[in-house]
């Protein structure tokens with residue numbers, strides 16, 4: 001699937017965003033190796049800290065449906081520049097996706113930019129940091 005098609009999936013998912021507080025809808029679309037596309041939108045809450053981003057909605061939907069092998073992710077919002085994922089989503093991407101996986105950042109004007117997961121979060125804390133760690137002095 002080409003990048004423009006995945007961006008269009010993300011754009012349609014954006015129309016389903018639940019954003020009564022920010023009025024800032026975001027859409028995402030995650031392509032799985034088996035050909036499935038998992039879409040996501042941001043879903044907000046009156047308890048603001050519980051707002052979930054479009055990217056994490058798509059990633060969590062995918063994992064909960066048994067997908068683990070991802071090809072690329074597109075994300076879109078009405079931003080002056082292609083929308084950059086927040087820090088929380090970068091961390092979740094680093095956990096669940098290959099470091100060289102492309103993330104297509106887009107906006108409604110038609111701008112798009114591609115960055116890898118590792119470029120979005122260099123030096124990410126990960127599972128390899130948890131075990132076999134050095135004992136502290």
Ligand SMILES: O=c1ccn([C@H]2C[C@H](O)[C@@H](CO)O2)c(=O)[nH]1
Pocket residue numbers: 019022024025026041042043044051052053054055075083084085086
């Ligand atoms: O990459 C991003 C950036 C922000 N948001 C959401 C979170 C919140 O609902 C709203 C404003 O930050 O946009 C996303 O879904 N993805």
Ligand SMILES: [Zn+2]
Pocket residue numbers: 053054055056085086087088089090
């Ligand atoms: Zn986020």
